[in-house]
Amino acid sequence: MEKITIRDIAKISGFSKSTVSKVIRNEPYVKKSTKEKILSIIRSTRYQADEIARSLVLKKTIDVIGLIVSDITNPFFAEVALGIEAEAKKRNCNIILCNTNYIEDEERKYIDILIKNRVLGMILATPKIDDKYIKSLVDIKYPCVLIARKVNNVRANRVSVNYYESMKEGTNYLIKKGHKKIVHLTSDKKIFGFASRLEGYKAALKQNNLKVINNYILKSEASIKGGYEIAKEVLKLEERPTAICAADDLIAIGAMDFLFHNGYKIPDDFSIMGYDNIAMSSLKAINLTTINQPKFEIGKKAIEILFQQINGGSNFKVIEYLFPTKIIERGSVLDLNI
Amino acid sequence: MEKITIRDIAKISGFSKSTVSKVIRNEPYVKKSTKEKILSIIRSTRYQADEIARSLVLKKTIDVIGLIVSDITNPFFAEVALGIEAEAKKRNCNIILCNTNYIEDEERKYIDILIKNRVLGMILATPKIDDKYIKSLVDIKYPCVLIARKVNNVRANRVSVNYYESMKEGTNYLIKKGHKKIVHLTSDKKIFGFASRLEGYKAALKQNNLKVINNYILKSEASIKGGYEIAKEVLKLEERPTAICAADDLIAIGAMDFLFHNGYKIPDDFSIMGYDNIAMSSLKAINLTTINQPKFEIGKKAIEILFQQINGGSNFKVIEYLFPTKIIERGSVLDLNI
DNA sequence: TTGTAGGCGTTATCAG
DNA sequence: CTGATAACGCCTACAA
Numbered sequence: 014m015e016k017i018t019i020r021d022i023a024k025i026s027g028f029s030k031s032t033v034s035k036v037i038r039n040e041p042y043v044k045k046s047t048k049e050k051i052l053s054i055i056r057s058t059r060y061q062a063d064e065i066a067r068s069l070v071l072k073k074t075i076d077v078i079g080l081i082v083s084d085i086t087n088p089f090f091a092e093v094a095l096g097i098e099a100e101a102k103k104r105n106c107n108i109i110l111c112n113t114n115y116i117e118d119e120e121r122k123y124i125d126i127l128i129k130n131r132v133l134g135m136i137l138a139t140p141k142i143d144d145k146y147i148k149s150l151v152d153i154k155y156p157c158v159l160i161a162r163k164v165n166n167v168r169a170n171r172v173s174v175n176y177y178e179s180m181k182e183g184t185n186y187l188i189k190k191g192h193k194k195i196v197h198l199t200s201d202k203k204i205f206g207f208a209s210r211l212e213g214y215k216a217a218l219k220q221n222n223l224k225v226i227n228n229y230i231l232k233s234e235a236s237i238k239g240g241y242e243i244a245k246e247v248l249k250l251e252e253r254p255t256a257i258c259a260a261d262d263l264i265a266i267g268a269m270d271f272l273f274h275n276g277y278k279i280p281d282d283f284s285i286m287g288y289d290n291i292a293m294s295s296l297k298a299i300n301l302t303t304i305n306q307p308k309f310e311i312g313k314k315a316i317e318i319l320f321q322q323i324n325g326g327s328n329f330k331v332i333e334y335l336f337p338t339k340i341i342e343r344g345s346v347l348d349l350n351i
Numbered sequence: 352m353e354k355i356t357i358r359d360i361a362k363i364s365g366f367s368k369s370t371v372s373k374v375i376r377n378e379p380y381v382k383k384s385t386k387e388k389i390l391s392i393i394r395s396t397r398y399q400a401d402e403i404a405r406s407l408v409l410k411k412t413i414d415v416i417g418l419i420v421s422d423i424t425n426p427f428f429a430e431v432a433l434g435i436e437a438e439a440k441k442r443n444c445n446i447i448l449c450n451t452n453y454i455e456d457e458e459r460k461y462i463d464i465l466i467k468n469r470v471l472g473m474i475l476a477t478p479k480i481d482d483k484y485i486k487s488l489v490d491i492k493y494p495c496v497l498i499a500r501k502v503n504n505v506r507a508n509r510v511s512v513n514y515y516e517s518m519k520e521g522t523n524y525l526i527k528k529g530h531k532k533i534v535h536l537t538s539d540k541k542i543f544g545f546a547s548r549l550e551g552y553k554a555a556l557k558q559n560n561l562k563v564i565n566n567y568i569l570k571s572e573a574s575i576k577g578g579y580e581i582a583k584e585v586l587k588l589e590e591r592p593t594a595i596c597a598a599d600d601l602i603a604i605g606a607m608d609f610l611f612h613n614g615y616k617i618p619d620d621f622s623i624m625g626y627d628n629i630a631m632s633s634l635k636a637i638n639l640t641t642i643n644q645p646k647f648e649i650g651k652k653a654i655e656i657l658f659q660q661i662n663g664g665s666n667f668k669v670i671e672y673l674f675p676t677k678i679i680e681r682g683s684v685l686d687l688n689i
Numbered sequence: 690t691t692g693t694a695g696g697c698g699t700t701a702t703c704a705g
Numbered sequence: 706c707t708g709a710t711a712a713c714g715c716c717t718a719c720a721a
Contacts, residue, residue, distance in 0.1 A: 018714055029692045034716060042690060064466070066714035069403050070697045072354075077464060085432060085448070091424045098450060107457075107464060110423070110448040112436060126415060126445060129402035149397040153355065237630065266634070273635035292575060296604070297611035298636040356698055367708045372700060380706055404698035408713045693720075698713105705708080 017060050025058070026051045037062055068131075077107045078319065079127035079135035083115045087235065087263060088291035089308060090138060093160065096312025097136060104320060106133065115201065115235075117141035128155065134319045136160060136312075140204040156322040158315045158332075162205045168331040170322065172314045174306050176206050179338035180213030181220075183286055183304045184258055186340055188221050191349025192256035192284060195223075196247050198268060199260040200235040207235075210260045210288065229254065233264060240267020248275070255284060255349065262287035262294050262303055269299070269345070280347035290341050300344040307336050355398050363396070364389045375400055416657065417465035417473035419449045419458060425573065425601060426629035427646060428476060431498065434650025435474060442658060444471065453539065453573075455479035466493065472657045474498060474650075478542040494660040496653045496670075500543045506669040508660065510652045512644050514544050517676035518551030519558075521624055521642045522596055524678055526559050529687025530594035530622060533561075534585050536606060537598040538573040545573075548598045548626065567592065571602060578605020586613070593622060593687065600625035600632050600641055607639070607683070618685035628679050638682040645674050 019037070023030045028047060035043050036051045054060075080097055082090040098108050109132065113119035120139040124146075127135050134156030137147070148167040150157055158170035187195050197214045200207045215225050228250060233243035240263060247254060247268070259265035265287035269279055279285055287294055287303035294301035314334055322329045357375070361368045366385060373381050374389045392398075418435055420428040436446050447470070451457035458477040462484070465473050472494030475485070486505045488495055496508035525533050535552045538545045553563050566588060571581035578601060585592060585606070597603035603625035607617055617623055625632055625641035632639035652672055660667045 019716095020714080030715080031693080031717080032691055035691090038716085044690060047690085063407075063714055065403055065407050066697090067716075068697095069401075069407050069699090069714080070716050072697070085423055086426070086429045088424070091429070094423060094450070098452075107460060108450065109464075110450065112432070112446070112448065114436075122445060125399060126447075128399040131401075131403065149395070153397050155397075237634075270634050270636070293631065296575075296608050296637075298608070299634075354698095358698080368699085369701085369708055369710095370706085373707085376700080382706060385706085401698050404713090405700075406713095407698080407715090408700050410713075691721085693718105695718090696716090700712085702711085703709090705706105 017058055019060075019062070022051065022054055022058065022060055026054050076105060077109050077130075077132045078316070079109050079111065079123070079130075079132040080138075081111045081113060081120060081123050081127075081135065082138045083113050083140060084235070085110065085112045087261075088293060089262070089289045089306070092291065092308035093138070093312040093315075096309035097316055098312070099309075100313040100316035104316070113139065113141075115141060115204075117143075121146060124150070134158075134323055136315045136319060138162070140201075140206065154327075156319055158318045158322075160311060160315055168333075170318050170332050172311050172318065172334040172336070173206075174311075174336050174338045176209035177213040177216070179304050180210040180258075180260070180288065181217045182213075182338075183288070183340060184214045184217030185220070187256045187258060187284065187286060187346065188217065188223070190256075190284070190346055192254075193223055194229075194252060194254040195256045195258050196229045196231060196250070196254040197258050197260070198231050198233060198240065198243055198247075198264045200233060200239070200264070202232070207260050214258060233267075235261050235263060237263050237267035237270065240264035240269075241271045242267075244268035244271035256346070257283055257285045259285065259287050262289040262291045262301060265301055265303070265345075266293065266299060269301070280345050284346040286346055294341075295343070302343045302346045303341050305339045305341050311336060354401075355396055357398075357400070360389065360392055360396065360398055364392050414443065415445045415447050415470045416654070417447050417449065417461070417470040418476075419451060419461050419465075419473065420476045421451050421453045421478060422573070423448065423450045425599075426631060427600070427627045427644070430629065430646035431476070431650040431653075434647035435654055436650070437647075438651040438654035442654070451477065451479075453479060453542075455481075459484060462488070472496075472661055474653045474657060476500070478539075478544065492665075494657055496656045496660075498649060498653055506671075508656050508670050510649050510656065510672040510674070511544075512649075512674050512676045514547035515551040515554070517642050518548040518596075518598070518626070519555045520551075520676075521626070521678060522552045522555035523558070525594045525596060525622065525624060525684065526555065526561070528594075528622070528684055530592075531561055532567075532590060532592040533594045533596050534567045534569060534588070534592040535596050535598070536569050536571060536578065536581055536585075536602045538571060538577070538602070540570070545598050552596060571605075573599050573601060575601050575605035575608065578602035578607075579609045580605075582606035582609035594684070595621055595623045597623065597625050600627040600629045600639060603639055603641070603683075604631065604637060607637070618683050622684040624684055632679075633681070640681045640684045641679050643677045643679050649674060 022033045111123035120142040138160040140162050144164045147164045151169045161173050199211050218225050231243050233239035287301045290303045290305035318332045360371045374386050449461040458480040476498040478500050482502045485502045489507045499511050537549050556563050569581050571577035625639045628641045628643035632641050656670045
């Protein structure tokens with residue numbers, strides 16, 4: 014069956030395309046009788062205006078903003094997404110989410126798809142993609158804001174926390190509790206967030222005249238499974254640590270789980286500290302001491318900035334917003350001083 | 352942000368639109384040097400061919416399939432999404448995810464957005480939207496498959512499990528363990544999955560000559576928070592149950608958490624059974640006995656069916672696929688017989 | 690009140 | 706190799 018177009022309706026009705034168009038769009042100044050005639054033909058022929066063609070001429074960017082994240086399975090991203098969504102809804106705007114599994118190529122691909130679909134703007138939690146790729150986005154002034162990453166040599170909107178300082182503070186907390194042998198469970202070093210946290214950890218150690226031991230820096234996937242696996246390695250360490258400082262709650266929880274499975278108690282046998290403060294960590298059964306990032310607020314702020322750029326036009330200037338973090342004391346860290 | 356078009360590239364490069372177009376589509380018969388020149392301009396300018404205009408002339412859809420879910424924060428959906436993504440990737444196809452927060456209006460809106468963007472097809476975990484809306488999608492033969500829901504009077508692709516039978520089986524399991532006072536923690540009754548599970552629960556009770564008590568059927572939000580809140584109500588019941596049968600792992604975990612916070616032990620004081628078997632439930636600290644749905648496989652199968660429809664053309668016939676479920680015995684249910 | 694003509698951003702045909 | 710030119714289906718001044 015051939016697709017029926019506005020031209021067909023025009024031909025059948027005997028009127029012109031534009032008159033038909035007016036009827037479709039319910040414009041005034043159409044004689045009632047012709048309107049009815051055209052309408053009846055439209056109905057009987059089940060004609061549907063082609064949205065594609067329509068949006069081509071209307072240049073209608075759809076009221077959608079794109080969000081690209083590395084792992085929707087990680088509650089950190091899910092909670093950020095919730096904030097984004099809530100704030101976007103206030104502006105009558107919908108969110109489309111793309112998941113990259115920390116694969117650089119996917120990040121790039123989704124950015125392209127979003128551009129092609131004319132989203133209003135995008136929020137990028139794309140830690141892997143190259144700086145220059147982001148730069149080119151910024152150059153064409155495509156509305157976008159970065160989450161949890163930084164781009165060198167480019168002023169791009171971003172909202173994040175200070176990973177370095179917060180992890181330094183967290184490690185110091187452990188040290189103050191009397192821990193001297195602290196392993197750091199991290200993930201992909203190419204990811205800004207993890208690299209910064211690692212540096213913060215090292216800085217705290219140095220500040221307290223503790224040696225940075227390479228074997229104490231263990232790398233895993235940023236997931237429960239990753240944490241579980243890497244915990245095996247900490248048990249193999251010749252000099253067993255008293256505390257585990259994880260770069261991410263999921264890693265911490267995974268490590269915890271392995272330890273539980275092997276009969277260890279927390280915090281009695283090992284102290285553990287996480288990072289992110291995902292909802293799960295507050296469960297009594299987990300009770301993880303961790304460092305809070307205001308996830309929902311990060312999402313909200315990202316949308317606010319994005320819309321400032323969208324509405325601000327050419328006199329908009331780049332915004333970098335850093336939220337404070339906070340250590341959430343729960344039950345997974347033992348005080349060795351008492 | 353000015354939209355940059357093929358015309359701009361043509362102007363900048365000094366070549367014509369058609370030559371640029373050829374380069375874009377990687378046609379042969381373009382001199383290497385001009386190709387390179389144009390390509391470099393395209394890169395530096397971050398030009399993206401407008402998919403709208405392109406599909407207008409090509410009458411083609413983009414290689415994207417849409418996925419609409421009720422709550423990305425629920426690991427059930429996240430894990431289904433992972434399966435969908437993995438299988439879609441094999442077909443060189445990208446996923447765009449939309450989150451509705453269980454709001455019917457959002458479900459409708461996102462379906463429209465996806466259609467407007469001419470996605471190849473969509474996978475719908477949209478429990479709230481009206482049957483007739485799904486029907487109209489099916490009528491125009493838009494490729495789509497339903498997850499975790501059913502539509503009456505319409506034959507639509509769907510993949511799910513048998514909620515009724517599996518919950519009946521789960522409740523029977525509790526009864527076999529000697530429990531007679533079993534509360535059921537459910538959620539929105541308008542949602543097919545919850546309604547069916549509730550019926551399954553009731554059926555098992557009746558089958559064993561146990562009375563269905565209305566006060567024993569408690570409704571909450573399908574989340575940890577919801578479970579936490581509703582657990583307060585179970586403590587208020589004049590006749591305290593020995594077992595809690597939750598329609599969803601999150602609810603179970605939330606209830607568990609409240610109980611822990613109030614000094615109760617599981618399974619000593621209460622037995623708890625969940626539904627879904629999300630990854631979290633297998634943590635030693637949670638150790639929730641639950642009913643498994645093969646989430647990843649459900650996602651995979653949905654894509655398989657979707658592509659059968661996409662490729663099958665007019666001789667494709669509707670597929671309904673139900674996966675088996677399985678009770679996963681862990682440590683949250685006490686055997687009263689011993 | 691109705692119709693004409695030009696354009697939205699691409700692709701595709703066919704001369705040059 | 707390269708570049709006019711005509712679609713694709715619709716909207717919208719501007720004319721009539």
